[in-house]
Amino acid sequence: MRNSSQDTVSRMQPAALDGKQADAGALLSLEGITKRFPSVLALDAVSFDLRRGEVHALCGENGAGKSTMMKVISGQYQPDGGRYLYKGNESRFRSTREAEAAGIAIIHQELNLIPHLTVAENIFLAREPRKGLFIHKPKLVEDARFYLNRLGVEISPDAMVKNLSVAQQQMVEIAKALSLKAEVLIMDEPTSSLTDAETEKLFKIIRELRQEGVAIVYISHRLDELAQIVDRVTVMRDGKHIATDAFADTSVDQIVARMVGRSLQDVFPPKTAVPSEDVLLSVRNLSRKNVFGPVSFDLKRGEILGFAGLMGAGRTEVARAIFGADLIDDGDIMLGGQKVTIRSPRDAIRHGIAYLSEDRKSNGLALKMNVAENITMANMQAVSGWMGHISFSAEARAAAEYVKAMDIRTPSIHKIVRLLSGGNQQKIVISKWLFRESRIMFFDEPTRGIDVGAKYAIYKLIDELSAKGIGVVVISSELPEILGMTDRVAVFHEGKLEQILNTRETSQEEIMQYASGRHPLQA
Amino acid sequence: MTEHQKDLIQKFAALAGLLALILVFSLTSDAFFSMGNGMTVALQVTSIAYLGIAATCVIIAGGIDLSVGSVLALSGVVAAMVVKAGYSVPVGMFLGLVVGAFCGFLNGFCVTRLKLPPFIATLGMMLVARGVALQITGAQAISGLGDAFGELGNGSLFRVVKTTANGFPDVVFPGIPYPVILMVILAVVVAIMLSRTTLGRHIYAVGSNSEAARLSGVHVTRVTMFTYVLSGTLAGLTGCVLMSRLVTAQPNEGVMYELDAIASAVIGGTSLMGGVGSISGTAIGAFVIGILRNGLNMNGVSSFIQQIIIGLVILLTVWVDQMRNRR
Numbered sequence: 001m002r003n004s005s006q007d008t009v010s011r012m013q014p015a016a017l018d019g020k021q022a023d024a025g026a027l028l029s030l031e032g033i034t035k036r037f038p039s040v041l042a043l044d045a046v047s048f049d050l051r052r053g054e055v056h057a058l059c060g061e062n063g064a065g066k067s068t069m070m071k072v073i074s075g076q077y078q079p080d081g082g083r084y085l086y087k088g089n090e091s092r093f094r095s096t097r098e099a100e101a102a103g104i105a106i107i108h109q110e111l112n113l114i115p116h117l118t119v120a121e122n123i124f125l126a127r128e129p130r131k132g133l134f135i136h137k138p139k140l141v142e143d144a145r146f147y148l149n150r151l152g153v154e155i156s157p158d159a160m161v162k163n164l165s166v167a168q169q170q171m172v173e174i175a176k177a178l179s180l181k182a183e184v185l186i187m188d189e190p191t192s193s194l195t196d197a198e199t200e201k202l203f204k205i206i207r208e209l210r211q212e213g214v215a216i217v218y219i220s221h222r223l224d225e226l227a228q229i230v231d232r233v234t235v236m237r238d239g240k241h242i243a244t245d246a247f248a249d250t251s252v253d254q255i256v257a258r259m260v261g262r263s264l265q266d267v268f269p270p271k272t273a274v275p276s277e278d279v280l281l282s283v284r285n286l287s288r289k290n291v292f293g294p295v296s297f298d299l300k301r302g303e304i305l306g307f308a309g310l311m312g313a314g315r316t317e318v319a320r321a322i323f324g325a326d327l328i329d330d331g332d333i334m335l336g337g338q339k340v341t342i343r344s345p346r347d348a349i350r351h352g353i354a355y356l357s358e359d360r361k362s363n364g365l366a367l368k369m370n371v372a373e374n375i376t377m378a379n380m381q382a383v384s385g386w387m388g389h390i391s392f393s394a395e396a397r398a399a400a401e402y403v404k405a406m407d408i409r410t411p412s413i414h415k416i417v418r419l420l421s422g423g424n425q426q427k428i429v430i431s432k433w434l435f436r437e438s439r440i441m442f443f444d445e446p447t448r449g450i451d452v453g454a455k456y457a458i459y460k461l462i463d464e465l466s467a468k469g470i471g472v473v474v475i476s477s478e479l480p481e482i483l484g485m486t487d488r489v490a491v492f493h494e495g496k497l498e499q500i501l502n503t504r505e506t507s508q509e510e511i512m513q514y515a516s517g518r519h520p521l522q523a
Numbered sequence: 524m525t526e527h528q529k530d531l532i533q534k535f536a537a538l539a540g541l542l543a544l545i546l547v548f549s550l551t552s553d554a555f556f557s558m559g560n561g562m563t564v565a566l567q568v569t570s571i572a573y574l575g576i577a578a579t580c581v582i583i584a585g586g587i588d589l590s591v592g593s594v595l596a597l598s599g600v601v602a603a604m605v606v607k608a609g610y611s612v613p614v615g616m617f618l619g620l621v622v623g624a625f626c627g628f629l630n631g632f633c634v635t636r637l638k639l640p641p642f643i644a645t646l647g648m649m650l651v652a653r654g655v656a657l658q659i660t661g662a663q664a665i666s667g668l669g670d671a672f673g674e675l676g677n678g679s680l681f682r683v684v685k686t687t688a689n690g691f692p693d694v695v696f697p698g699i700p701y702p703v704i705l706m707v708i709l710a711v712v713v714a715i716m717l718s719r720t721t722l723g724r725h726i727y728a729v730g731s732n733s734e735a736a737r738l739s740g741v742h743v744t745r746v747t748m749f750t751y752v753l754s755g756t757l758a759g760l761t762g763c764v765l766m767s768r769l770v771t772a773q774p775n776e777g778v779m780y781e782l783d784a785i786a787s788a789v790i791g792g793t794s795l796m797g798g799v800g801s802i803s804g805t806a807i808g809a810f811v812i813g814i815l816r817n818g819l820n821m822n823g824v825s826s827f828i829q830q831i832i833i834g835l836v837i838l839l840t841v842w843v844d845q846m847r848n849r850r
Contacts, residue, residue: 325738349740363738366731368798377728378739380721388720432739 026085027052027215028073028104028184033082035068040421042068044239045082050184055206055216055229057247059255060236066219069236070186073217074106075099105177106186111169115162120144122161123176147175151205167198174205185209186217191225193311203229223252237261260480268459268484273466275303275487279337280471281353281440283322286331291317292495294331299440299471304462306482306503307475309492309515315475316358318492319442323355324348335440349378354433358445358475360422364429367418371410372399374417374428379436402431407457423454430461441465444475459485479508493517537791537807537840544811548818555821562697566768568813569702570595570761570777572806574784575791576713577757579805582788583717584750585730585797586641590630590648591758592780596773597656598623599762603665603672603772612671616767620759626652627755631748649781656774665772675701676768702764709757714802726750730797786833787812790840811836 029049035042043065050056060066071077072084075093084091086102093099096106113122120140121128129139144157153171161169170190177185187206191199206216206229218230226233226247234244235258242258243250260267278301287293292314299305307315320326322333324342332339335351342348348355357363365374376383376395383395399413406427410420417425426446433441443462447455462485466472476482482489482503489501491514498514549556574591581588602619606612626648633644682698717723725746728736737743761780766772789795790811791804812833819829 323738345738346740346742355738357735357738362732363734366728366735366798368731369727373724373727377724377736377741380724384721388722389715390719390721390724392719436740 025088026050027087029085030069030073031083031085033069033072033079033084035072035077036080040239042239043072043079046236046239046241048234048241048244050215050217052183052215053210053213054231055210055218057226057230057233058217058219058236059223059226059233059259061259064236064259065239066236067188068239070106070188070217070219073099073184074104074186100180100182103181103183104186105180105182105184107170107173107177107188107190109189109192111166111173113161113169113172115160117161118157119148119155119159119161119164119172119175120157122172123147123157123179127179143179144175147178148172150178151175153201166193167195167202170194170202171205182214184215184217186219188219189221190218191220191222199225223255226252226255235259267456267480269456269463271304271485271487272463273302273304275466276301276469280335281322282334282337283318284332284334286318286321286333287329288317288321288326289329292321292492293329295497297490297497297500299473301469301471302466303488304466304472304474304486306486306489307473307492308479308482308489308511311477312494313492313515314495315492316444317495318497319355319444319473319475322348323353323442325355349436349438352437352439353442354378354436354438354440355442356426356429356433356444356446358448360425360429365417365425368416370414370416371403371408371420371428372396372413375399375402375413375431375435378432382435398435402435406431406434406461421454423457426454426458427461430458434465438470440471440473442473442475445477446474447476447478447481479511482511483508491515536843537804537811540840541807541811541814544814544818548814548821552818552821555818559697560817560821562700562703564810564813564817565703565706566700567817568809569700569706570765570780571783571787571812572706572809573709573757573761573764574780575787575805575809576709576802577754578781578784579788579791579793579800579802580713580717580726581641581750581754582785582793582795583730583797583800584726584747585733586634586747586750587645587785587795588627588630588751588754589642589645589781590626590652591754591761591784592777592782593649593652593656594623594626594755594758595762595765595777595780596775597626597652597762598759599766599776600656600660600665600772600774602763603668603766604659606668606672607665612669612674615672616675616763619763620756623759623762624752624756626758627752628748630755631751634751635744635747653774660772660774662774664774666770668770668772670770673767673770676764676766676770680704702768705760705764710802710806717802722746722749727798730799732798783812786837790837792844794844 026049029047031047032045033043033047034045046065046069048069058066058069068077072079075096075098078092078094086104091102093102093104114125117125123144124140129136129143141157148155148157148171151171151174153168155164155168155171161172164172190202194202206218209216220226230247232244233247233250233255235242235255237259238261242261279298280301281299282297284296285294287295295318297305307319309315317326321328322342324344324347333342334340340351342351345355361367366377372395376398380390383398384390396413402408403410403413408424408427408431410424417428420428446462447458462472462474474482474486486503489503489506489511491498491501491511493515494517498517501510545556554560577591578588598619601622602615605615605618630645630648633639633647634641677700679698679700681696683695685693685695687693717726725736725741728739728741729743729746733743762777765776787808788800788805789808791801791806791808793800793804815833815836816829819832
């Protein structure tokens with residue numbers, strides 16, 4: 001069995017040689033690929049090519065179309081137009097399985113492993129070596145160990161995936177891709193949850209794979225790390241291909257300029273709100289064991305406060321705790337100087353606090369229900385009588401008012417919200433809380449998964465809310481967003497609120513310093 | 524086509540199926556399309572309908588209740604035992620309802636507080652309630668309950684009987700049986716509750732996305748609990764009515780009724796994923812099952828074949844529903 005696996009390697013060598021000889025020949029190329037969704041043109045005649053033995057970075061803002069393009073390449077989506085050439089032949093993969101069989105593997109940002117199976121079982125899922133009717137367990141384990149050894153990682157093939165760290169799980173995904181004899185490997189934000197040391201190790205493996213002739217598409221928001229591994233860079237914006245260059249011929253600044261496509265002033269509306277001095281909400285020493293704390297901050301009337309930090313820094317957890325969605329162990333929450341007890345979202349809502357979840361689909365909307373029903377969900381008493389009977393005319397009036405005021409693009413207030421675009425869904429969630437007359441609103445990643453045009457509308461809306469005197473907290477992983485729209489920034493690191501900075505006096509660099517736990521003064 | 528129109532078409536499709544069944548059976552059997560048989564069908568449908576209405580609420584809220592068949596048996600025998608012990612019929616039946624409601628409360632407690640999956644919680648109750656019913660009766664039927672006990676199940680409203688010249692009674696109009704009247708009232712009340720009150724809206728919201736509902740301030744625990752208590756109470760009612768019809772309390776009554784109830788809801792378009800369903804749909808579903816049984820009986824089709832046909836009807840309707848949703 002060992003032999004068969006080694007054959008794999010030797011079979012990969014010639015490919016590498018071919019790659020070097022025919023450097024200009026593309027292994028995979030897309031020509032004028034178009035992909036349309038009901039409300040968005042996600043890919044607008046995009047062209048892209050990938051060579052053997054290169055690491056090709058794909059850059060663009062959220063919603064630029066990177067993920068859609070990767071899904072087209074990996075067979076998850078079918079293009080609506082354009083040509084897809086793989087190894088010189090026009091190809092059409094109808095599923096990820098077909099693409100995998102042809103040697104194209106994708107490692108998603110949210111890893112796709114089954115927690116209750118072992119490492120070996122995951123690597124060979126649906127391709128288990130068999131002996132007669134049964135799984136050939138020794139061979140399964142041995143083959144898995146072979147690929148793990150090739151990566152130089154110390155993970156037992158018998159370990160349960162649920163017991164592995166995220167970095168280890170990523171290695172398992174890479175081992176799986178190797179076992180698929182992948183010639184094209186797509187990595188979507190592979191370093192977003194890795195430590196520096198783990199990232200180093202990943203880069204080493206990526207370089208080795210490149211040596212072996214594997215073509216790697218590398219998607220990352222961390223532009224500063226590109227220099228270490230990337231050969232070429234393609235920038236996308238608004239579903240269009242903007243430029244492809246050798247990394248040596250471009251710079252991070254140029255990449256950023258192309259990604260954004262305009263200066264910061266055009267991306268964010270001018271701030272009209274001026275925060276007042278009245279403190280709406282003060283949080284003192286709030287903590288939850290092993291999750292966050294102690295956290296203290298004030299939110300003023302009409303202020304937009306940003307929560308910045310890396311993934312897992314505890315920003316969402318703090319917001320959810322204040323909203324009563326999760327319990328707290330210690331600390332005080334004061335509203336207008338009065339100490340309040342919040343044990344459930346019901347309590348928080350009664351006090352005028354709203355929380356707009358980062359995951360609209362699973363926490364924010366009842367997708368099977370219609371626009372009107374979602375808008376009134378948090379404030380049914382406003383549209384119903386003393387016996388709890390709903391006044392449909394009052395409900396329709398309220399819904400129509402918000403559809404108009406928020407410019408929600410829907411054919412009718414009776415449209416099921418699942419059928420609307422991300423931007424419109426986000427506006428419906430915001431309408432729900434406005435209808436509830438919230439005074440304090442937490443926005444958790446308000447523009448995630450929303451296309452660029454709709455983002456501006458959301459920023460404008462948040463600014464208008466603060467101008468009305470609502471205190472807004474914006475949790476965002478995109479620093480330009482934090483810098484572009486907030487008055488102050490609270491930076492979190494590993495559950496602690498490290499520092500509150502004045503947005504006008506800070507910089508992306510300073511925020512990153514605090515977010516990574518290095519105090520600039522000490523550094 | 525708007526969602527609303529699609530919804531109407533779906534409903535009319537089910538209704539058209541029901542009418543087609545009636546037409547076919549009217550042609551194949553002379554006795555089928557008559558006032559008398561109509562009332563018989565309505566009466567036979569009542570148990571499925573009570574339980575189906577309850578099942579609809581539970582399923583829309585994202586749950587399931589497998590215990591109703593057993594709970595109805597327990598409620599019925601408790602009612603009979605209380606009457607046997609010398610209390611009046613209303614007291615007995617009231618206690619039967621209380622027992623049903625309590626079983627529902629326990630189901631709700633297991634689901635909302637102990638966080639058991641609804642399938643498991645109510646499966647446990649299904650065994651426990653049946654066991655208790657058999658234990659307290661010694662697995663014996665309770666009979667000799669008196670005419671008053673049979674009134675609810677066998678009495679009817681507007682019954683018109685003329686005495687003919689030769690002294691025999693002639694039934695001009697068989698009357699509307701009390702269980703049928705009860706069914707209509709229940710269906711109307713629960714339909715209004717679901718579609719026109721905040722409680723009903725919250726039931727849909729919990730079933731559609733319980734986390735979104737909770738974060739919107741919906742009292743998810745209370746709403747879920749309500750559906751299980753309602754289900755238990757209606758199972759209790761079904762037990763009292765059934766035992767009253769037989770004027771005998773059978774601890775073995777109602778086996779597999781939970782599946783009829785779930786089937787009627789599902790045929791009527793209720794989604795087992797939660798968040799979707801209606802009482803009118805369930806009523807149609809209950810009548811589809813009832814009329815199929817009655818019509819097939821009249822045509823002399825064996826009960827085994829009936830099971831096969833009803834099973835196929837369930838598969839067919841749900842498949843059609845899936846196709847519709849996939850578009």
